Amino acid sequence: MSTRKITLHDMTLRDGMHPKRHLMTLEQMRTVAQGLDQAGIPLIEVTHGDGLGGASVNYGFPAHSDEEYLSTVIPLMKQAKVSALLLPGIGTVDHLHMAHELGVHTIRVATHCTEGDVSEQHITAARKLGMDTVGFLMMAHMNDAAGLVKQARLMEGYGANCIYVTDSAGYMLPEHVTERIAAVRQALKPETELGFHGHHNLAMGVANSIAAIHAGANRIDAAAAGLGAGAGNTPMEVLVAVLDRMGIGTGVDVWKIQDVAEDLVVPLMDFPIRIDRDALTLGYAGVYGSFLLFAKRAEKKYGIPARDLLVELGRRGMVGGQEDMIEDTALTMARERGLKAAA
Numbered sequence: 001m002s003t004r005k006i007t008l009h010d011m012t013l014r015d016g017m018h019p020k021r022h023l024m025t026l027e028q029m030r031t032v033a034q035g036l037d038q039a040g041i042p043l044i045e046v047t048h049g050d051g052l053g054g055a056s057v058n059y060g061f062p063a064h065s066d067e068e069y070l071s072t073v074i075p076l077m078k079q080a081k082v083s084a085l086l087l088p089g090i091g092t093v094d095h096l097h098m099a100h101e102l103g104v105h106t107i108r109v110a111t112h113c114t115e116g117d118v119s120e121q122h123i124t125a126a127r128k129l130g131m132d133t134v135g136f137l138m139m140a141h142m143n144d145a146a147g148l149v150k151q152a153r154l155m156e157g158y159g160a161n162c163i164y165v166t167d168s169a170g171y172m173l174p175e176h177v178t179e180r181i182a183a184v185r186q187a188l189k190p191e192t193e194l195g196f197h198g199h200h201n202l203a204m205g206v207a208n209s210i211a212a213i214h215a216g217a218n219r220i221d222a223a224a225a226g227l228g229a230g231a232g233n234t235p236m237e238v239l240v241a242v243l244d245r246m247g248i249g250t251g252v253d254v255w256k257i258q259d260v261a262e263d264l265v266v267p268l269m270d271f272p273i274r275i276d277r278d279a280l281t282l283g284y285a286g287v288y289g290s291f292l293l294f295a296k297r298a299e300k301k302y303g304i305p306a307r308d309l310l311v312e313l314g315r316r317g318m319v320g321g322q323e324d325m326i327e328d329t330a331l332t333m334a335r336e337r338g339l340k341a342a343a
């Protein structure tokens, strides 16, 4: 067994909210969170798919508020800590205080990979509260290694004790991950932790996570049965089995996490999380994972195949926060093709 310890961070109840259209019930949250806790997962993320304050016309209204989800899950945890995602501009410092009061241990302040400077206020506030504070650089394939180093240093300078390279589009191949993680690892203080968040659109979730670990990452995100945006996140139960075979310690029980995936998470899926042609196109064209259902909806409404729309969104370089542009782009394409919207 290697002496290196990897912290696995579960995404089922946050990234998994995207394919659930943010409509998980409190009972589903409770059951899955307890299963993950009993399997030994040390850190579990809980919020709207777009983080604290995500409830909106743009991102979708959830079945319950972040307060309800967090106050349902946190008191039940025997060993796991709970994290919350926060995108400045969506989540506010008030949301951060609310999360802290409810017992959230880790706050992950997420920005586009070229906009780390917008995280200063939230990272500073979280550090003042003594929280485990993470800077989360999304769509990391859209910045090169040197650019990510700059952004990571900014976030570290504001007080983040961990920085994430986030493959939101599931676009990266292992060599892209290795190059970026190694460069960021070298640039940060040795005590600053480094994480990787993968999506499985090109079936690279596990391979990319292993590449990240080899290049110096020590926190890795994954979701039980892969429940997450697009073709899902790195499947947790597969990652745990592979790391166990590699002799890398995670503290997670190989069998129990399989049972969580199979018995608790697969049954709550609204559709199978798989690499269908649209999810594959996200990875191939480098498109933000949570655009998938928006594109599928636009296909029904305007008759533009989701795949064509996703390719165009990738060509236009659309990023998280530009969800309204999906409809706009579909309308433009429908007009160009002489199509009429479905009644």
Ligand SMILES: C[C@H](O)CC(=O)C(=O)O
Pocket (backbone or CB within 6 Å): 015, 049, 050, 051, 110, 138, 139, 166, 167, 168, 169, 197, 229, 289, 290, 320
């Ligand atoms: C708000 C996004 O879903 C955050 C994330 O998980 C990603 O960028 O990937």
Ligand SMILES: [Mn+2]
Pocket (backbone or CB within 6 Å): 015, 168, 197, 199, 228, 229, 289
């Ligand atoms: Mn994600």
